[in-house]
Amino acid sequence: MQESRLKELLSDLTIEEKVGQLVQIPGSFFEEDFVITGPANAMNFTKEDLRLAGSVLSVVGAEKLTDIQKRFMDEHPHHIPLLFMADIINGYRTIFPVPLAQGASFHPALSKKAAEVAALESAYAGLHLLFSPMVDLSRDARWGRVMESTGEDPYLNSLFAAAIVEGYQGGKGADGHPALTEKGRLSACVKHFAAYGGAIGGRDYNTVELSERTLREEYLPSYQAAVEAGTETVMTSFNVLNRIPASGNRHLMRDILRQEWGFDGVLISDWAAIAELVSHGIAEDQKEAAYLAMQAGVDIDMCTRCYAGNLKELVEEGRIPETRLDEAVLRVLRLKNRLGLFEDPFKDADASQEKTYILCNENRKLSREAAAESFVLLKNEGALPLTDTDSTAFIGPFTDSARINGAWSIFAGEKDAVSIEAGIKNAGFSSKTAKGCLFSADYPLQGMGGKNADYLSDEKEEEALLQEAVRLAGACETVVLTLGELNIMTGEAASRGMLDIPSKQQRLLREIYKVNQNIVTVLFTGRPLDLREVSALSKALLVVWQPGSEGGNAICDVLSGKVSPSGKLPMSFPYCVGQVPVYYNELSTGRRYREGDPNKFLSKYIDIPNAPLYPFGFGLSYSAFAISEIMLDRDILPMGSGESIHASVTVKNTGEREAAEVVQLYIRDEVASTARPVRALKGIEKVFLKPGEEKKVSFAISEDMLRLYGADDEFRAEKGDFTIYIGNSSETENAARFSLS
Numbered sequence: 001m002q003e004s005r006l007k008e009l010l011s012d013l014t015i016e017e018k019v020g021q022l023v024q025i026p027g028s029f030f031e032e033d034f035v036i037t038g039p040a041n042a043m044n045f046t047k048e049d050l051r052l053a054g055s056v057l058s059v060v061g062a063e064k065l066t067d068i069q070k071r072f073m074d075e076h077p078h079h080i081p082l083l084f085m086a087d088i089i090n091g092y093r094t095i096f097p098v099p100l101a102q103g104a105s106f107h108p109a110l111s112k113k114a115a116e117v118a119a120l121e122s123a124y125a126g127l128h129l130l131f132s133p134m135v136d137l138s139r140d141a142r143w144g145r146v147m148e149s150t151g152e153d154p155y156l157n158s159l160f161a162a163a164i165v166e167g168y169q170g171g172k173g174a175d176g177h178p179a180l181t182e183k184g185r186l187s188a189c190v191k192h193f194a195a196y197g198g199a200i201g202g203r204d205y206n207t208v209e210l211s212e213r214t215l216r217e218e219y220l221p222s223y224q225a226a227v228e229a230g231t232e233t234v235m236t237s238f239n240v241l242n243r244i245p246a247s248g249n250r251h252l253m254r255d256i257l258r259q260e261w262g263f264d265g266v267l268i269s270d271w272a273a274i275a276e277l278v279s280h281g282i283a284e285d286q287k288e289a290a291y292l293a294m295q296a297g298v299d300i301d302m303c304t305r306c307y308a309g310n311l312k313e314l315v316e317e318g319r320i321p322e323t324r325l326d327e328a329v330l331r332v333l334r335l336k337n338r339l340g341l342f343e344d345p346f347k348d349a350d351a352s353q354e355k356t357y358i359l360c361n362e363n364r365k366l367s368r369e370a371a372a373e374s375f376v377l378l379k380n381e382g383a384l385p386l387t388d389t390d391s392t393a394f395i396g397p398f399t400d401s402a403r404i405n406g407a408w409s410i411f412a413g414e415k416d417a418v419s420i421e422a423g424i425k426n427a428g429f430s431s432k433t434a435k436g437c438l439f440s441a442d443y444p445l446q447g448m449g450g451k452n453a454d455y456l457s458d459e460k461e462e463e464a465l466l467q468e469a470v471r472l473a474g475a476c477e478t479v480v481l482t483l484g485e486l487n488i489m490t491g492e493a494a495s496r497g498m499l500d501i502p503s504k505q506q507r508l509l510r511e512i513y514k515v516n517q518n519i520v521t522v523l524f525t526g527r528p529l530d531l532r533e534v535s536a537l538s539k540a541l542l543v544v545w546q547p548g549s550e551g552g553n554a555i556c557d558v559l560s561g562k563v564s565p566s567g568k569l570p571m572s573f574p575y576c577v578g579q580v581p582v583y584y585n586e587l588s589t590g591r592r593y594r595e596g597d598p599n600k601f602l603s604k605y606i607d608i609p610n611a612p613l614y615p616f617g618f619g620l621s622y623s624a625f626a627i628s629e630i631m632l633d634r635d636i637l638p639m640g641s642g643e644s645i646h647a648s649v650t651v652k653n654t655g656e657r658e659a660a661e662v663v664q665l666y667i668r669d670e671v672a673s674t675a676r677p678v679r680a681l682k683g684i685e686k687v688f689l690k691p692g693e694e695k696k697v698s699f700a701i702s703e704d705m706l707r708l709y710g711a712d713d714e715f716r717a718e719k720g721d722f723t724i725y726i727g728n729s730s731e732t733e734n735a736a737r738f739s740l741s
């Protein structure tokens with residue numbers, strides 16, 4: 001529809017219809033036959049709210065959404081179609097590794113392909129908008145939502161943010177917008193804006209206190225990358241920033257997002273985040289909350305009646321000019337128009353494609369490839385790849401479990417996931433298996449739905465499982481131990497104060513170790529854990545995160561040596577929880593400590609090391625790689641010249657196997673008007689090499705990569721000396737220097 005027609009439509013709408021476009025209703029109401037039922041209606045929505053709503057959350061299925069759309073549009077006074085939105089974080093039904101695992105692949109192009117598959121499966125199921133990518137900088141392993149992010153580095157997060165937005169939407173057209181009318185192109189929704197990952201204590205929804213400089217240099221770049229990639233929507237975060245909750249924060253939403261970055265898309269609140277301005281104590285009631293959110297420029301109220309119940313009155317009282325209401329409504333209508341919903345309100349909903357395309361072999365193959373590339377080999381003392389699977393036993397609660405999807409894989413059946421046991425069969429291993437223990441946690445576990453699931457089993461059953469496992473372990477050469485966090489120990493509202501594996505799994509590890517020291521641990525987790533003991537008692541340690549639909553197959557591909565592990569840590573794994581938050585790109589402080597320095601008065605702990613157990617960017621391979629010294633084509637970069645310095649290395653596969661290495665470029669600004677990180681990632685390249693093969697990897701270093709918010713708050717590079725590091729982890733000392741003159 002032409003813009004002029006959109007504006008005509010807008011001017012035809014009653015104020016009730018305008019407000020309706022800004023209201024999002026939970027899908028459950030439409031599932032229950034458009035009936036407003038009792039307990040489900042915690043928000044007291046009315047039938048009128050339902051009749052005029054603009055969008056629906058979390059209902060899926062081609063036939064169901066086609067039926068809802070038809071009936072809804074018949075009843076709507078201007079027949080305006082609904083937007084269907086859902087949380088597709090790492091796939092719709094073909095489940096990919098959790099985003100933290102995808103970050104570990106250091107391969108954004110692979111995540112872009114995964115996003116394309118997720119978008120097309122979701123499109124066939126009738127969806128229009130996916131609530132991802134989540135790009136919150138995550139430095140605190142206690143926070144359950146680190147699994148939804150790609151980790152602790154602003155640059156890596158920015159690469160993945162752009163890749164996933166483009167995977168969902170396609171590239172930007174001449175008008176700066178993607179062609180969402182194309183099949184399988186859906187709107188992305190970058191979240192949670194902003195700095196949700198900075199919660200104090202890693203406690204979900206908690207206070208975030210950041211300087212403007214830290215906010216802008218470390219927390220905002222990934223959201224900005226998503227906006228520059230053309231994301232059509234942004235979601236607000238629950239947290240305060242500078243003591244003002246994001247959903248009421250005009251500085252964040254109007255000054256930065258809309259003015260500075262030029263974002264003109266739709267801004268949707270997180271679930272009930274507008275109503276929560278009341279519990280934050282900055283609004284005395286929902287009417288005030290609605291006022292503050294509209295002033296901040298939040299367009300859609302997710303699943304509360306703040307807007308539905310108050311905007312009309314606020315406009316009639318003149319507190320909200322109707323032009324401001326129109327501004328928000330027009331953005332929503334434009335989004336529907338960009339998706340082509342006025343011409344085709346059912347878009348790509350297709351029941352037959354749903355049956356043939358969803359979980360097809362091609363999609364499974366991509367998921368299997370993405371999973372294998374996400375695994376990080378942290379230790380290997382000759383135990384991997386497995387040489388004799390016949391005399392290898394697979395023991396642990398994950399062995400026969402299909403519960404290997406991330407916590408947000410809400411539309412995927414576990415029956416679709418390939419367990420390790422199934423993977424063993426598919427790979428033709430004749431290995432024996434044993435459970436060893438159940439998924440018992442040391443605290444009551446709640447599923448996503450809040451139901452209190454009891455994973456604590458009875459002692460007798462546990463004892464029998466343990467004894468069977470110990471017997472099996474004593475009778476075989478190698479034990480593959482499958483341990484870690486169950487998916488519902490991670491995700492939203494799953495912050496933890498301890499970072500260890502469940503105590504029953506610790507006991508299993510120790511009892512197995514008594515009878516067999518040839519242990520390969522396969523660790524499932526959604527966050528960095530304290531792996532001191534697991535690592536000490538294992539000959540090899542492979543982190544597989546929450547690998548998704550093809551987890552069992554991918555794990556056997558890597559354990560057997562069919563695929564060499566190539567993942568690198570996207571988050572530092574701490575020595576223990578007391579170190580957290582620990583991250584590589586820290587400031588040096590005035591008293592930087594280096595291991596072994598005897599001086600007492602330095603920034604360090606007296607009882608544990610400063611260094612994490614495993615650092616950012618670290619990961620082993622089945623092969624070996626040599627990275628040459630750095631060659632610079634010049635060592636002076638004239639300021640304002642627009643030129644670049646080219647830093648190159650030669651990477652050679654000096655081992656026996658085809659494998660991949662991730663070459664990482666870090667830069668340190670030696671002296672500036674504000675304290676700088678000891679080093680910061682500025683480039684990555686993943687190279688796949690056959691044995692003996694070598695490749696030249698070159699990075700162009702330009703002035704804009706060196707910019708910072710100086711003491712005068714201006715964002716620009718400052719003259720001086722810089723050190724470049726190029727290597728295969730954040731600890732590389734392969735260095736060279738240049739100056740910005």
Ligand code: GLC
Pocket residue numbers: 087131191270271492
């Ligand atoms: C949740 C999450 C957000 C999600 C939204 C809709 O509370 O914070 O990431 O997209 O609500 O489910």
